[in-house]
Amino acid sequence: xxxxxxxxxKLKENAPDCLIDVLAPAWTFGLLERMPEVNWAxxxxxxxGQFGLLERVRLGKQLRSEAYTQAIVLPNSWKSALPPFFxxxxxxxxxxxxxxxxxxxxxxxxxxxxxxxTVQRFVALGLPSSTPLPPPCPTPRLSISLAQQQAVIxxxxxxxxxxxxxxxxxxxxxxxxxxxxxxxxxxxxxxxxMGWQVWLFGSEKDQDIAKQxxxxxxxxxxxxxxxxxxxxxxxxxxxxxxxxxxxxxxMHIAAALDKPVIALYGSSDPTFTPPLNPQARIISLNxxxxxxFQRVCPLYPVGHGNHTHCLTGIKPERVLELLPx
Numbered sequence: 001x002x003x004x005x006x007x008x009x010k011l012k013e014n015a016p017d018c019l020i021d022v023l024a025p026a027w028t029f030g031l032l033e034r035m036p037e038v039n040w041a042x043x044x045x046x047x048x049g050q051f052g053l054l055e056r057v058r059l060g061k062q063l064r065s066e067a068y069t070q071a072i073v074l075p076n077s078w079k080s081a082l083p084p085f086f087x088x089x090x091x092x093x094x095x096x097x098x099x100x101x102x103x104x105x106x107x108x109x110x111x112x113x114x115x116x117x118t119v120q121r122f123v124a125l126g127l128p129s130s131t132p133l134p135p136p137c138p139t140p141r142l143s144i145s146l147a148q149q150q151a152v153i154x155x156x157x158x159x160x161x162x163x164x165x166x167x168x169x170x171x172x173x174x175x176x177x178x179x180x181x182x183x184x185x186x187x188x189x190x191x192x193x194m195g196w197q198v199w200l201f202g203s204e205k206d207q208d209i210a211k212q213x214x215x216x217x218x219x220x221x222x223x224x225x226x227x228x229x230x231x232x233x234x235x236x237x238x239x240x241x242x243x244x245x246x247x248x249x250x251m252h253i254a255a256a257l258d259k260p261v262i263a264l265y266g267s268s269d270p271t272f273t274p275p276l277n278p279q280a281r282i283i284s285l286n287x288x289x290x291x292x293f294q295r296v297c298p299l300y301p302v303g304h305g306n307h308t309h310c311l312t313g314i315k316p317e318r319v320l321e322l323l324p325x
Contacts, residue, residue: 001024001028001031001032002031002140002142002249002252002253002255002256002276003118003119003122003140003252003273003276004022004074004122005035005037005140005141005142005256006119006122006123006137006138006139006140006276007072007074007122007123007125007126008020008035008037008038009037009138009140009141010123010126010127010135010137010138011037011126012037013138014126014127019039019040020037020038020039021038021039021040021041021042021066021068022038022040022041022042023041023042023043023044023063023083024041024042024043024044025043025044025047025048026043026044027230028041028230029041029043029231030229030230030231030232030234031142031230031231031234031253033231034142034143034144034231034234035142035143036143042063044059045059051079052079053079053082056079056082056083056086057082057083057086059083059086060082060083060084060085060086060087060088061086061087063083063084063087063089064086064087064088066087068084068087068089069089069090069091070089070090070091070092070093071084071087071089071091071092071093072093072094072125072126073092073093073094073104074094074122074125075097076094076095076097076098077097077098078097078098078099078100078103080094081094081097081100081103081104082103084103085102085103091105091106092104092105092106093106093107093108093125094106094107094108094125095107095108095109095110095121095125096108096109096110106129108124108125108129111133114133114134115133115134116134116271116272117134117137117271117272117273117274118272118273119137119273119276120133120134120135120137123135123136123137123138137276139256139276139277139278140252140255140256140276140277141256141258142234142238142253142256142257144234144235144238144257148231148235148238149235149238149239151235152228152232152235152236152239153239155232156224156227156236158222158239160197160239162195162196162197163195163196163197163241163242164196164197164198164199164239164240164241164242165187165188165191165196165197165198165199165240165241165242165243165244165323166198166199166200166201166236166237166240166242166243166244166245166254166259167184167187167188167198167199167200167201167213167221167243167244167245168201168202168243168244168245168246168248168250168251168254169181169184169200169202169206169209169210169213169246170202170203170205170206170209170210170225170246170248170250171246171247171248172203172205172248172249175295175296175297175308177246177247177248177265177266177267177268177311178209178246178266178311179246179264179266179311179314180311180312181209181212181213181216182212182216183312183314183315183316183319184209184213184244185212185213185216185217186316187244187316187319187320187323188213188216188217188220188221189216189217190316190320191323192217192220192221196241197222198217198220198221198222199221199222199223199224199236199240200213200214200221200222200223200224200225201224201225201228201233201236201237201250202224202225202226202250203225203226204225204226206225206226207223207225207226210223210225211223224236233250233253234253234257237250237253237254237257237259238257238259240254240259241259241260241324242259242260242261242262242323242324243259243260243261243262244261244262244264244319244323245261245262245263245264246263246264246266247263247264247265247266247268247270247273251263251275252273252275252276254275255275255276255277255280256276256277258277258279259277260279260280260281260323260324261275261277261279261280261281262280262281262283262319262322262323263275263280263281263282263283264283264284264311264314264319265282265283265284265290265291265310266284266290266308266310266311267290267291267292267293267294267295267297267308267310268291268293269291269293270282270284272291281322283314283318283319283322284310285309285310285313285314287309287310287313289310290310297309297310
């Protein structure tokens with residue numbers, strides 16, 4: 001969704017009066033509400049992986065009354081193109097994907113050599129097919145109000161008189177994208193000794209690793225994992241001075257908040273989905289086996305000795321060198 005904001009910005013740049021409505025899972029609304037380019041958000045009633053043919057047809061028919069002039073379909077699945085088709089939207093743009101001829105009438109062939117980054121692929125769909133590639137991509141920028149910041153400060157009873165380091169130790173995709181908890185803990189101990197606060201972010205699935213990090217600092221971190229909505233996490237991150245994160249959604253959010261981000265890459269490709277902010281710093285060892293895009297290291301599985309050299313080899317000292325004073 002953060003990368004999609006680059007598309008929204010490009011659409012507004014080319015047609016300032018256009019209205020952009022977004023069909024997306026309801027849990028993303030906290031992000032969309034912080035994107036001034038978005039006029040309205042409609043909840044996708046189906047979860048990822050659900051086919052739900054009748055539900056998609058019904059949704060499309062419900063959208064007919066909105067009289068949209070164009071639909072840009074970002075997912076490449078066949079089922080994702082069904083609602084715009086049944087909504088009767090005259091221009092339906094997207095990549096061919098799963099043989100979507102007919103469902104899309106502005107079907108583009110994806111040139112992966114020209115469009116090497118996900119954000120470039122999104123932005124290109126908002127431009128005429130004759131546009132030279134790759135297109136320039138606006139930097140995502142989430143808009144946070146003082147009132148939103150004050151609301152989370154009050155709710156979580158925050159006292160912040162020092163600088164804040166935000167650590168995002170989770171990664172939904174799998175173990176091969178997660179920097180070791182012990183390395184995060186070493187960063188936390190160092191910054192706390194320098195008078196900083198350290199805040200831990202993530203979902204309920206990240207609570208174990210956050211607990212491990214916090215215990216290693218004698219519970220001197222503030223642990224927000226599993227305690228916030230996505231919107232609250234965004235507003236809290238807007239208060240941080242620096243962010244260290246695995247390749248994750250929170251990394252992209254921190255970059256869109258214009259924070260100094262240090263992004264740690266293991267099994268994924270930093271050239272494909274990098275943090276979209278020029279001040280972000282990327283650390284990747286660029287081993288011969290990377291990127292493998294595996295959830296668990298295929299060379300040294302967990303429990304069988306050493307593993308994920310692409311991440312364990314990134315030492316805390318290297319990250320500390322990049323943290324701003």
